[in-house]
Amino acid sequence: MKSHSSTLLAEVRTFRQNHPDVRYVDLIALDIPGHFYGKRYPVEMLEKVAAGSPLKLPQNAVLLGAQGGLFKIGDYCFNDGDPDASRRLVPGTLKPVSWESQPLGQMLITSDGTEAPIEFEPREVLAKVLERLQHKGIHPVVAFELEFYLFDKKLENGLPQFARDPLSDDADDQPNLHIERLSRFSEVLDDMAQTAKAQGIDITVITAEIGPGQFEINFGHCDDGLRAADWAALFCRCTRGVALKHGYRASFMAKPYLQFPGSGMHVHVSLYDAAGNNLLAAHQQQALRHAVAGCLELLPHCMPIFSPNHNAFRRLGGTVNAATRASWGFEDRDACVRIPESDPRNLRIEHRLASADANPYLVLAAILAGLEHGLEAKREPIAPLNEDRSSGTDFPVEMLDAVRAMQQQPIVRDKLGAEFVDVYCENKRQDHLAFQQEIHAREYRWFL
Template identity: 90%
Template sequence: MKTPPCALLAEVRTFRQNHPDVRYVDLIALDIPGHFYGKRYPVEMLEKVAAGSPLKLPQNAVLLGVQGGLFKIGDYCFNDGDPDANRRLVPGTLKPVSWESQPLGQMLITSDGTPIEFEPREVLARVLQRLQHKGIHPMVAFELEFYLFDKKLANGLPQFPRDPLSDDADDQPNLHIERLSRFGVVLDDMAQTARDQGIDSTVITAELGPGQFEINFGHSDDALRAADWAALFCRSTRGVALKHGYRASFMAKPYLQFPGSGMHVHISLYDGAGNNLLAAHQQQPLRHAVAGCLQLLPHCMPIFAPNHNALRRLGGTVNAATRASWGFEDRDACVRIPESDPRNLRIEHRLASADANPYLVLAAILAGLEHGLETRQEPIAPLNDDRSSGTDFPVEMLDAVRAMQHHRVVRDTLGAEFVDVYCENKRQDHLAFQQEIHAREYRWFL
């Protein structure tokens, strides 16, 4: 439902009153690879947009590859005249930007009027609308892992972050809480900046990798807003890290010898009266939902592991699944069931990499839950009963794309147009990545 122009206009005017030094506002949206694109608007022009003036950006900006280039995808990009598409402001997202050298604001935008079928936020919105019509209301919380690096690269390679107390490299993998203190200044700034953006950030954990941390977000009954939080946190965290002399990265597997960074998503499902649907009938719907998740998981791998590096993360290290599996209180499973009371019974989907697109990850998980609740099939054995339980999923990008593009349920639940566009985008990105000879090839084959 659209917010009335008067409410948006009031939001912009209140922002201007509270932040009179801000002259420009970045209007931003997430593209298919998970990067923000948009325009920097003078704040006085933003008032006109809020009052109803059209806001247009090229439709094909959503289709950018990882490196920002355009690929020929069907008739898009090169045979369609590069048309503009209407966008609208997302209410409640106009916030100050504190990590830039000059005072700025930022605000999310999304499709307006005729939706862009392959826009990530629109894909999730369609899934949520369908669930709402069925009386299903998700409660969602994201968890994101990330690494800190030294600001300077060494021959293009990341360096361990310098411990601000000793000036030594933080090169020891551990879970010690003292690391939260040693990097407390930058971590506190990241958390406070997230809160300033309206993000309900909660627990911070020192993870196993050197310079690796995890941030948790509060549970939200607005699933779109929960995905907004995950996307905006990545943007603000990179900016805050640079301000403090570090690099922050959500790259899935920056070090082969250390754990990768994941995106964990907690989801409960409620009816209109607030009853937990997964807990009904001795938790039988939970089993159906798990079965649906596991059935669609191998066909959504380009979403959960969207690039060559993300596929490196799967298997071989701590708590990274190698097959589609589930279990109670088991972090080796793709789908974990945390211990909880019936009111808070939920799944934790642990497969996605931290650099995956949060809108698409959530859409794919919800599509799996929906499929399971409708087909009412029993899941495979949990890892608690059989440590070898699980089904294979593709770990090569071209195999993953083929498994996704022609799967009927994935096309029906996420949209056939989106699936075709997304799969071709991933295929072209993969082929472009291959078009470079690395030094290792000369060492091995010259």
């Protein structure tokens, strides 16, 4: 513990030396819906925390709904006295914030690794899955890909408007994959890339996607699953900030336009043993088939994680490369689980179902749980799409059905934690019901 505190203290002191104009640091963590919460600390107080002073925030901050409100979930929120819970600083994440008007820093905090971690904190859920896999000699290597849209900064009647092409000042309303779009939006995209790298995020390829104003960012393959998910979470935060600075609005909303493709979170996962051998390639890729079967078996029971809100379910089906059933295939982007072409050393799965606004810690935890289950159960998967284009199993496409399917699945409860599953499902149920408590203008047009 002493050496750990010494490392953190050195990190804070180095930061203060390199950024003497920074007076405050945002200590942030991701809640269940995937929003950051936290506190703004004077930098001199951060040094005390790094040296070992307690860091506590309300436990129930993790339970906030999509709009920031609290729901009654068991005894939490309203019958527990709203207790504090310990957090710790995540080493290596103290970085300057460049998109605010005043000098600022930010640093991730978490309850995992504390004496009493919060069972339903997303980062803690993933940490437990990774720890269990490590004890079994399984070491994941992970790479996220995130799609997002750029909109004009100003909304019109609450609706997003196409991003303006900075060269022509025309709306970027033509969906295409043209490389020239990267050039036209290079100023904001370059700033996003440089800002991400300044946050310690290993971003690689930038692609202009099919939707108007839609882009995709790829991250490097990382042998630390928590860090890989940290990168995805922090990228969303800094990208939204950079976009506003340039007069745009960046959104990871799953389906902002009905007529254009939605935005997804694609996750590449390979599994290695302690000697660096690819476990999925073992026994002539038999282990790969078992892992795929496990993923597909649990997928219908993890839909509230992969599609975490009403809008995310709109993304499924009827658009480019968005699956409507649990399926897999080799080099097939219509599949939920795609096997990219690679040599045995780099053999991996690409899980393509999650929406871009899903919680990256929980998405990765659910994927790894499926892979782990498959390696244990050793079942054969259904036929790949390459052999049968109709192959696949149904999954829920409405939130309340999805919540029931998740809450009642014993393997998911075991792999992700029963307490987490109950809390998460109730949070999603309450969010969905709250969303329904407004009469849309369309209802008056149809039924008045």
